[in-house]
Amino acid sequence: xxxxxxxxxxxxxxxxxxxxxxxxxxxxxxxxxxxxxxxxxxxxxxxxxxxxxxxxxxxxxxxxxxxxxxxxxxxxxxxxxxxxxxxxxxxxxxxxxxxxxxxxxxxxxxxxxxxxxxxxxxxxxxxxxxxxxxxxxxxxxxxxxxxxxxxxxxxxxxxxxxxxxxxxxxxxxxxxxxxxxxxxxxxxxxxxxxxxxxxxxxxxxxxxxxxxxxxxxxxxxxxxxxxxxxxxxxxxxxxxxxxxxxxxxxxxxxxxxxxxxxxxxxxxxxxxxxxxxxxxxxxxxxxxxxxxxxxxxxxxxxxxxxxxxxxxxxxxxxxxxxxxxxxxxxxxxxxxxxxxxxx
Numbered sequence: 128x129x130x131x132x133x134x135x136x137x138x139x140x141x142x143x144x145x146x147x148x149x150x151x152x153x154x155x156x157x158x159x160x161x162x163x164x165x166x167x168x169x170x171x172x173x174x175x176x177x178x179x180x181x182x183x184x185x186x187x188x189x190x191x192x193x194x195x196x197x198x199x200x201x202x203x204x205x206x207x208x209x210x211x212x213x214x215x216x217x218x219x220x221x222x223x224x225x226x227x228x229x230x231x232x233x234x235x236x237x238x239x240x241x242x243x244x245x246x247x248x249x250x251x252x253x254x255x256x257x258x259x260x261x262x263x264x265x266x267x268x269x270x271x272x273x274x275x276x277x278x279x280x281x282x283x284x285x286x287x288x289x290x291x292x293x294x295x296x297x298x299x300x301x302x303x304x305x306x307x308x309x310x311x312x313x314x315x316x317x318x319x320x321x322x323x324x325x326x327x328x329x330x331x332x333x334x335x336x337x338x339x340x341x342x343x344x345x346x347x348x349x350x351x352x353x354x355x356x357x358x359x360x361x362x363x364x365x366x367x368x369x370x371x372x373x374x375x376x377x378x379x380x381x382x383x384x385x386x387x388x389x390x391x392x393x394x395x396x397x398x399x400x401x402x403x404x405x406x407x408x409x410x411x412x413x414x415x416x417x418x419x420x421x422x423x424x425x426x427x428x429x430x431x432x433x434x435x436x437x438x439x440x441x442x443x444x445x446x447x448x449x450x451x452x453x454x455x456x457x458x459x460x461x462x463x464x465x466x467x468x469x470x
Contacts, residue, residue: 184224185238188215192239192246206246208235253412263410264465267417270380270407271462274342278459281343290375294348294367295419295460296339297382298355299427304331304442307435324435331439336446337363339379340422345457347422349450351443355384357391364395364404378405382414418460426453 192211196203203210212235219227239246257263274293305328312323335355339348348366352359367377381387387406396404409416430449436442 179226180230180234180238181224181226184219184226187219187222187224188227188230188235188238189242189244191215192244205249208232208239208247211235211246255410255412257411257413260410260413263408264413264416266407267380267409267413268462268466268468270378271342271418271466274462275466277343290372291378292367292371292375293342293378293380294339295342295380295417295422296337296363297414297417297419297423298384299336299338299423300333300355302334302336302431302442302446304334304436304439305329305434306331306437311435328435331436331442334439334442334446335359336423338419338422338450339363339367340419340460342418342460345459347450347453347457349447351446353439355386357386357389360384360386361392361395364392368399368403373400376402376405378407380407380409380417380419382409382417383411418462421460 188211191199191214192206196206196210199214201210201214209232212230212232215224215227215230215235219225219230270293273291277291277293307325308327308329309325312319314321332353334351334353337350337352337355337359340346341348348363348370350359350363350366352362367379371377386392387408414420426449430446434442434445436445
C-alpha cells in the first residue's frame with residue numbers, strides 16, 4: 128500500500144471512500160515511510176504551548192485534595208472536582224502558584240487520576256477498639272479447632288465421641304414485614320423479562336430472627352420473635368437445652384449483646400447443671416468471626432430478598448419454613464481463616 132501510494136497518489140481514493148481525508152492518508156503514509164508502520168499509528172509531538180502547571184503546583188493541589196473540604200471553610204464534607212478547581216483558582220495564586228489561576232475541572236481530574244486519588248469517595252473500614260482483640264479471637268479460633276478435631280475423630284471412628292455440641296449463635300433483627308399494594312405482574316416471554324412490582328408498599332412492623340447453627344451437624348436452631356431481649360434469648364437457650372441430651376456440653380459462640388450477659392440470663396444459667404452451657408464471646412467489632420453471619424447472609428439473599436407478606440404472622444411462618452427447608456439438607460459450615468495459627 129505504501130509503495131502504491133508513492134507511485135500513484137490517486138490511491139487516496141480508497142481512503143476517501145471510507146470517509147478519510149486525502150491529507151490524512153498522505154500524512155499517515157509519509158509518517159510510515161519515515162518512521163515505520165508502528166510509529167504511523169501514534170501521535171507525533173505537535174507544536175503548541177507547553178504545560179504551565181508546575182510540579183510544585185501539582186503537589187500543592189494533591190495535598191489539598193487529601194484534606195476534607197470542610198477543613199477549608201466549605202459546607203461540603205468532601206471535595207468535588209469542580210469545587211477543588213474553584214478553590215485552586217481562588218487560592219493557588221496567593222500561595223505562589225500563579226499557574227493555577229485558570230485551572231479547569233478537567234485538568235484537576237487528570238492530575239488526581241495520575242496520582243490515583245479519589246477525594247470524592249469514601250471507603251469504609253472498622254477500627255479495632257478491643258484491647259484484647261487478638262486474645263479473644265484466639266479463643267474463638269480454638270473452638271473452631273475443636274470442631275475440626277471432633278469432625279476428624281467422628282470420621283475415623285464409629286464409637287461414641289465426646290458428648291459436646293458447638294453452636295454459632297446470633298440475632299438478625301429488623302426483618303421487615305412489607306406488603307404490596309397491588310399484585311405483582313409476572314414475566315412475559317419477549318415482553319417483560321422480570322416481575323413487575325408497584326413502588327408503593329405497606330409496612331406491618333419488624334421481626335427478629337434468633338438462630339444458632341450446630342457446627343458439627345449443620346442443623347439450624349431458630350426462633351422468631353418481635354424483639355430480642357433477655358427473655359427471648361433465654362427462650363432460645365431453653366430450646367437448645369431440650370434439643371440435646373442431658374449429658375451434652377453445649378458451647379455457644381456469640382457476641383457481646385447485653386441480653387447475653389444480663390442478670391436474667393446469668394440467673395437462668397446458674398440454675399442449670401454445671402458445664403451444661405459454655406459461652407465464648409467474639410471480640411468487640413469482631414462479629415465477622417462468628418460463622419452464623421455467613422448463614423444469615425445466605426438466608427437473606429435466598430429467602431428474605433424481595434419478600435412480600437400480608438402480616439407479621441405470615442412473615443414468621445415463611446421464615447420458619449425457610450429454616451425447615453435448610454434443615455432438610457443441612458450444610459456443615461467450616462471455618463478456615465487463621466485456623467492453622469492456633470496451637
